[in-house]
Amino acid sequence: GAVVSQHPSRVICKSGTSVKIECRSLDFQATTMFWYRQFPKQSLMLMATSNEGSKATYEQGVEKDKFLINHASLTLSTLTVTSAHPEDSSFYICSARDQVIETYSYNEQFFGPGTRLTVL
């Protein structure tokens, strides 16, 4: 089946540093990937849509200069949290849109396991 990985699974950093999170589709190509953020006991909130070879589309209220997204290939999207602060601490989840595999989940999203970011 379609597998999406994220790296790292958890990261702790100091305030003011930048952190890069990778999202990879391991056995399928994804022209579209999505980045979500989840606070404790809250739902996943869509942050941005990442399109291969073009600029990401950010949801209202998400700072594009704060959360840099690069979708340089059909299997990799990266989210960089720039100048991280404690309020950026959260669980970040990516998903990749299945546009190739003709299964029950065709055209649906496969999710990565998430990255826990803690900013001290």
Added chain:
Amino acid sequence: GNSVTQMEGPVTLSEEAFLTINCTYTATGYPSLFWYVQYPGEGLQLLLKATKADDKGSNKGFEATYRKETTSFHLEKGSVQVSDSAVYFCALREGGGADGLTFGKGTHLIIQP
């Protein structure tokens, strides 16, 4: 804007009990509806979906019917197993596959032997 409301957890049931997890939604158009499941330590997995009114999604013994008149998509299973213990998320998508999902807060289901 769009929103999804689902029952708060945790929900604790005995094995072989009947399960219902309520989900209602608010959307401006005609969304597709989904249930995702997250097992401990794993990413969200699509459980079932329905793309139009009166459609019934089903998978692994779980079912949910798209009810436009009540804007609901309740998840049901006739006889739960310990292995069904997980967090269940109801979600909607307004447009096609290029759009992101709007999620509910998730319901933690605990099945006791």
